[in-house]
Amino acid sequence: xxAVIASISAGIHAGIFSPLLSPLVYALKxxxxxxxxxxxxxxxxxxxxxxxxxxxxxxxxxxxxxxLLLDSGLKGERRDYLSYIVAALLVSGIFFKEIFLFxxxxxxxxxxxxxxxxxxxxxxxxxxxxxxxxxxKDLAASSQVALTFAISSFxxxxxxxxxxxxx
Amino acid sequence: MxxxxxxxxLSALLFIQGYLFENTFPAILAFSxxxxxxxxxxxxxPRIEVESFVEGKAVEGEKLKLNFRIKNLGKKVKVEIxxxxxxxxxxxxxxxxxxxxxxxxxxxxxxxxxxxLRIKDLRExxxxxxxxxxxIEVSPSVEKxxxxxxxxxxxxxxxxxxxxxxxxxxQFGDDVRRIDWKATARLQELIVKELPKEAENVYIILDAxxxxxxxxKMAKIDYATTIALLIAKSVKKAGLIVYDEFGILKKLExxxxxxxxxxxxxxxxxxxxxxxxxPEKIKASEKSYDFIKKxxxxxxxxxxxxxxxxxxxxxxxxxxxxxxITDLTSNTSELLKALLELRNKxxxxxxxxxxxxxxxxEDDMEKILRLYKAYVEREKMIKKFSKIVSTxxxxxxxxxxxxxxxxxxx
Numbered sequence: 001x002x003a004v005i006a007s008i009s010a011g012i013h014a015g016i017f018s019p020l021l022s023p024l025v026y027a028l029k030x031x032x033x034x035x036x037x038x039x040x041x042x043x044x045x046x047x048x049x050x051x052x053x054x055x056x057x058x059x060x061x062x063x064x065x066x067x068l069l070l071d072s073g074l075k076g077e078r079r080d081y082l083s084y085i086v087a088a089l090l091v092s093g094i095f096f097k098e099i100f101l102f103x104x105x106x107x108x109x110x111x112x113x114x115x116x117x118x119x120x121x122x123x124x125x126x127x128x129x130x131x132x133x134x135x136x137k138d139l140a141a142s143s144q145v146a147l148t149f150a151i152s153s154f155x156x157x158x159x160x161x162x163x164x165x166x167x
Numbered sequence: 168m169x170x171x172x173x174x175x176x177l178s179a180l181l182f183i184q185g186y187l188f189e190n191t192f193p194a195i196l197a198f199s200x201x202x203x204x205x206x207x208x209x210x211x212x213p214r215i216e217v218e219s220f221v222e223g224k225a226v227e228g229e230k231l232k233l234n235f236r237i238k239n240l241g242k243k244v245k246v247e248i249x250x251x252x253x254x255x256x257x258x259x260x261x262x263x264x265x266x267x268x269x270x271x272x273x274x275x276x277x278x279x280x281x282x283x284l285r286i287k288d289l290r291e292x293x294x295x296x297x298x299x300x301x302x303i304e305v306s307p308s309v310e311k312x313x314x315x316x317x318x319x320x321x322x323x324x325x326x327x328x329x330x331x332x333x334x335x336x337x338q339f340g341d342d343v344r345r346i347d348w349k350a351t352a353r354l355q356e357l358i359v360k361e362l363p364k365e366a367e368n369v370y371i372i373l374d375a376x377x378x379x380x381x382x383x384k385m386a387k388i389d390y391a392t393t394i395a396l397l398i399a400k401s402v403k404k405a406g407l408i409v410y411d412e413f414g415i416l417k418k419l420e421x422x423x424x425x426x427x428x429x430x431x432x433x434x435x436x437x438x439x440x441x442x443x444x445x446p447e448k449i450k451a452s453e454k455s456y457d458f459i460k461k462x463x464x465x466x467x468x469x470x471x472x473x474x475x476x477x478x479x480x481x482x483x484x485x486x487x488x489x490x491x492i493t494d495l496t497s498n499t500s501e502l503l504k505a506l507l508e509l510r511n512k513x514x515x516x517x518x519x520x521x522x523x524x525x526x527x528x529e530d531d532m533e534k535i536l537r538l539y540k541a542y543v544e545r546e547k548m549i550k551k552f553s554k555i556v557s558t559x560x561x562x563x564x565x566x567x568x569x570x571x572x573x574x575x576x577x
Contacts, residue, residue: 032291036173043177047184047193059192067199074290116242119209123202130198141189148194149182152201158209165294166171167287 001026002083002107003072005090006065010104012094014058018045022069029073039070061104068104071111078110086110126155170292174200208293213286214240215261217299225305227275230254232268233282233301237261243289250282260289273305275389277434304432307392333361368421368487368513370406371395372479373431375416378496378522381436387520390563391492392431394518398490399424407431408482410475412497418482480505483513491517491556495548506555515556521545524562 004022011019025042028035043066052059077083086107093100130151139147168176181197184190216238225231233253237246239261246265247258253269271280284297334350337357350358373395379388399405399422407427409417417430476498483489489509493502509515523542545560552558559565 032170033173036170040173040177040180043196044180044184047181047190047196048188050192051190052192059195062192063196063199066196067203070200070203071290074292076289115210117206117210119212120206122209123206126202130195141191142186144191145182145185145189145194148185148191148198152178152182152198155201155205158205165296166169167291167294 002077002087002090002110003065003069005087006061006104006107007069009090009094009100010058010061010065013097013100014050014052014062016046016049018042018049019062019065021045025069026073029076032074035073039073042069057101061101064104064108068108068111075111078114082110122158123155126151171204174204204292207288207290210242211288211293211295212241213244213295215244215246215284215286215297216240217284217297219280219282219299219301221301221303225273225303227273227305227307229273230270231273231303231305232270233280233303234266234268235282235284235299237265237267237284239263239265245287245289245291247285247287248282249285250280252280253282273303275305275307275392275432276386277432278303278305279434306428307396307431334358335361368406369398369402369404370408370483370487370489371398371427372483372489372491372493373407373409374411374476374491374493374497375409375433376411376475376497377436379494379520380433386435387494387522387525388433388435390520390525390561391518392433394492395431395490396424396428399427408479410479412475414475414478415482416475476501476505480509483509487513489513489515491515492520493517494520494522495545495552496522499548503552503555506552510556517552517556517558519549519552519558519560521560521562 004026007019007022011017011022021042025035025038028038046062046066050058050062086103089099089103090107093103130148178197178200181193181200185192185194185197218236218238220234220236221231222234223231235248243260243262245258246261247256248267248269249256250269250271252271254271255269257267257269259265259267269282280301280303282299282301284299285294286297287294334347335358337346337359341359345359347358347360373391375388379391380386395407399407404421404423405427406421407417407419407430408415409430419427419430476493491502491506495502506515506517521542523538523545526538549558549560
């Protein structure tokens with residue numbers, strides 16, 4: 001539910017309607033394959049509707065809320081004391097812009113806490129490189145897309161060694 | 168389409184969308200999804216230890232629980248146990264340690280249960296598999312055999328002992344306690360019950376060689392153990408000698424059916440077809456037999472130089488009733504010699520499961536011709552054995568016939 005509130009809240013701030021589909025997507029979480037297909041269409045619709053520059057807080061909020069929705073649908077959500085506080089902050093974020101971004105980061109942290117990542121932290125350098133490159137705003141959008149694709153491709157190098165079966 | 172592939176496909180579409188519409192948001196979203204998948208892949212390092220065990224005594228046909236003790240040395244994972252023989256397919260989360268039980272129907276003999284444990288990450292995107300093999304010894308069910316044998320042979324089974332074999336006129340010397348008063352009142356002369364003579368020293372000599380244990384649709388050894396148990400049940404106590412190609416596997420002095428059931432657990436060999444090897448000549452040259460007798464045990468690392476049947480017959484004490492159960496595909500000449508020697512000392516019955524009748528019949532003319540030839544050869548061999556001892560050639564459905572024919576002897 002936190003992911004749904006976060007998505008709707010980010011959508012309201014961004015002035016777009018596609019995040020209103022997030023409850024529908026979330027409701028399909030009990031059938032994982034169906035959930036992933038609906039998430040595919042949701043992401044395409046969201047990307048089609050939303051246009052913004054990189055460092056915009058709406059951009060980051062929408063991005064985080066979409067990944068949050070994906071993870072909540074696949075893994076499920078915790079229901080504890082902290083989750084209720086985060087939910088309250090997200091709801092108030094709809095009305096108070098200042099706490100909105102902070103609430104989204106807190107929701108993201110709440111979803112991944114307890115995982116104690118070890119090897120997963122190797123993903124972090126790629127995220128930092130991406131942000132470093134995008135500090136050069138003068139690049140055309142298509143060039144930025146191409147650069148992002150190139151950095152993403154490097155991540156597949158990790159996949160070669162990690163041979164696991166997929167469901 | 169796999170779940171990971173759906174997300175990779177989405178990423179590809181987002182990159183294309185971002186490039187065509189000159190929008191960085193789809194590209195960053197695609198990058199984030201790939202980073203998310205990479206993170207999950209890197210974090211999925213399952214370390215699981217599994218132990219399986221069965222509680223209680225395993226008896227054929229009963230529901231049995233196979234317990235799994237799962238120890239997780241890594242992060243929280245989801246585990247699914249897959250085995251077509253289990254009634255349920257449990258799926259659960261394992262944090263540190265968990266014990267789960269799965270129910271299945273026990274099959275007679277030494278049963279090997281191979282279970283696949285599918286270990287999944289919490290998001291159910293990736294998995295790895297662990298194989299667990301459990302070896303379970305299942306005793307044949309005496310109760311089940313009793314049900315299979317039907318009313319006609321009920322006198323051989325259970326607690327209803329055959330009290331009366333027949334009635335006859337009273338003779339001087341008969342025990343007055345055996346007078347049947349109802350029959351006497353009806354016929355107006357003294358009538359006594361004639362009780363059957365309990366066979367002394369009933370020994371079951373069972374062939375548990377490789378051919379007997381081969382299983383296509385039904386293993387001959389399963390049939391043989393059923394017969395052996397029926398006999399053991401009908402005479403209250405019977406001795407058991409189990410042999411294979413090279414020597415004696417088990418030997419029991421005259422014991423109850425329950426003890427015999429415990430000893431009748433054999434590991435079956437899964438096979439696509441049974442060997443139809445029927446010796447063309449029962450008598451081969453002495454030299455070749457001597458050579459094989461010396462060499463084979465050394466290859467197979469056996470201590471004894473004699474074949475299984477020779478050792479088995481050497482261990483039969485004295486006289487009585489001997490029931491041989493063998494498919495006559497191994498050491499046939501030696502068996503013939505042994506029977507020729509023993510027939511003067513004891514009453515012998517030979518029950519032979521016919522390998523052709525236990526074969527899987529297919530729509531293949533060549534195979535059918537081969538089976539027919541083998542059947543004809545076997546008929547000749549059975550005739551030869553019938554001249555020496557009472558021989559019954561049987562198939563999987565001939566259980567009742569066997570017991571009827573043995574009725575007189577027991």
